[in-house]
Amino acid sequence: MTDSLKFELVSPERLLKDMQAVEVVVPGSEGDFGVLPGHAPVMTALRPGVVSVTASDGDTAERLFVKGGLAQVGVSGLTILAEEAMDMDGIDADELKQKLADTREDIEDAEDDVEKARLIGELEWMTALSEALAA
Amino acid sequence: MASLKDLKIRINSVKSTQKITSAKKMVAAAKLRRAQEAAEAARPYAERMENVLTGLGQAVVDQPGGSPLLIGTGKDDVELVIVAGSERGLCGGFNTNIVKAARVHIVERLAAGKQVKILCIGKKTYALLRRDYGEMIIGQKDMSGVKSLGFADAQPIATELMDMFERGEFDVATLFYSKFQSALTQIPTKQQLIPVPLLSAANDEEPADELGGASYDYEPDEASILEDLLPRNVAVQIYRGLLENAASEQGASMTAMDNATRNAGEIIDKLTLVYNRTRQAAITSELIEIISGAEAL
Numbered sequence: 183m184t185d186s187l188k189f190e191l192v193s194p195e196r197l198l199k200d201m202q203a204v205e206v207v208v209p210g211s212e213g214d215f216g217v218l219p220g221h222a223p224v225m226t227a228l229r230p231g232v233v234s235v236t237a238s239d240g241d242t243a244e245r246l247f248v249k250g251g252l253a254q255v256g257v258s259g260l261t262i263l264a265e266e267a268m269d270m271d272g273i274d275a276d277e278l279k280q281k282l283a284d285t286r287e288d289i290e291d292a293e294d295d296v297e298k299a300r301l302i303g304e305l306e307w308m309t310a311l312s313e314a315l316a317a
Numbered sequence: 318m319a320s321l322k323d324l325k326i327r328i329n330s331v332k333s334t335q336k337i338t339s340a341k342k343m344v345a346a347a348k349l350r351r352a353q354e355a356a357e358a359a360r361p362y363a364e365r366m367e368n369v370l371t372g373l374g375q376a377v378v379d380q381p382g383g384s385p386l387l388i389g390t391g392k393d394d395v396e397l398v399i400v401a402g403s404e405r406g407l408c409g410g411f412n413t414n415i416v417k418a419a420r421v422h423i424v425e426r427l428a429a430g431k432q433v434k435i436l437c438i439g440k441k442t443y444a445l446l447r448r449d450y451g452e453m454i455i456g457q458k459d460m461s462g463v464k465s466l467g468f469a470d471a472q473p474i475a476t477e478l479m480d481m482f483e484r485g486e487f488d489v490a491t492l493f494y495s496k497f498q499s500a501l502t503q504i505p506t507k508q509q510l511i512p513v514p515l516l517s518a519a520n521d522e523e524p525a526d527e528l529g530g531a532s533y534d535y536e537p538d539e540a541s542i543l544e545d546l547l548p549r550n551v552a553v554q555i556y557r558g559l560l561e562n563a564a565s566e567q568g569a570s571m572t573a574m575d576n577a578t579r580n581a582g583e584i585i586d587k588l589t590l591v592y593n594r595t596r597q598a599a600i601t602s603e604l605i606e607i608i609s610g611a612e613a614l
Contacts, residue, residue, distance in 0.1 A: 192365060194468040194553055196358035212536050226536035227545055254369055263365055
């Protein structure tokens with residue numbers, strides 16, 4: 183058995199990561215799960231959360247935030263089609279806090295249900311992100 | 318014969334036109350690189366999305382009660398034609414070519430007795446289609462505020478499309494855009510968005526082979542993943558179309574402006590020649606007048 187798997191992270195804008203990894207932890211919609219080389223084929227929806235990747239030539243895990251999407255584990259490796267993905271290092275905690283507060287206010291003020299549902303969706307991933315940041 | 322002054326004015330006017338076209342050419346060349354990179358960077362996602370959808374689609378397409386986004390509404394009476402163009406002119410035949418392709422399609426559908434609705438993205442395609450198909454145009458999307466095209470710009474269009482589809486306002490949606498090949502060639506392309514066209518039989522065996530006979534575990538299940546994926550696919554396809562369009566527009570603009578600059582140069586040369594000849598003729602006739610005057614004395 184091989185000791186690494188091919189990991190690809192793509193967002194609609196671009197291919198973010200294309201690397202060999204030894205372990206990837208993926209935030210599946212039914213719960214987090216780890217993918218090791220030789221994992222059985224799985225296709226799963228993602229919830230907003232942190233993907234943590236351990237590269238084959240590194241010891242520490244790299245953490246990336248994904249805002250929902252789809253993960254596909256095949257024989258060739260793991261492919262994540264993220265709705266939006268960002269590096270955890272590039273996020274400003276204060277700015278996020280501000281945005282979170284703003285969105286909460288907007289939800290209170292929202293008049294129609296469609297707008298409200300959209301804002302609640304926004305809030306959901308922002309909360310997940312701020313929790314991930316705190317952890 | 319135009320007077321010297323008239324000629325001078327014309328030369329100056331052509332010169333300032335040339336300045337504009339050459340500046341626009343430079344701007345387009347600079348923007349082209351960025352637009353092209355963006356279009357190329359977005360390709361992997363769209364390709365993988367297609368693969369996943371094909372695999373999933375084949376698993377559920379035969380089951381009853383599949384999503385109408387995948388199998389269609391069962392009829393094709395009303396078609397929504399989305400024509401994506403540019404916000405600005407000075408890009409040669411870019412918009413005309415897209416509209417031409419769309420027009421052929423619209424005429425065909427109308428001849429077949431179907432109803433057609435048109436959604437324009439960008440000012441220019443709207444201007445071109447308004448006269449002939451004004452009453453069919455249901456909307457026009459303004460993209461002029463968009464500086465650098467992101468996925469978030471395509472999403473609202475897709476959401477609106479999905480809402481309309483759910484309300485049963487159309488059965489089939491087709492997108493017209495221009496595929497970027499090179500700065501010289503852009504191909505007007507027709508792409509069906511809804512229902513999702515599945516890659517057919519040729520790919521049938523591929524997924525199975527790749528997995529070595531194993532099949533995917535789905536979490537939660539095929540249907541819910543598809544439900545989430547299909548609307549997103551519409552957005553991704555629109556996004557891709559818009560990106561290709563952006564690159565094509567700059568490419569077309571660059572080529573057109575290059576030609577225009579060269580033409581302006583030729584006209585300036587010609588006019589300068591005429592100007593100099595006229596000037597010389599005026600000097601010669603003045604000299605003759607003086608000389609013959611002196612001789613007469």
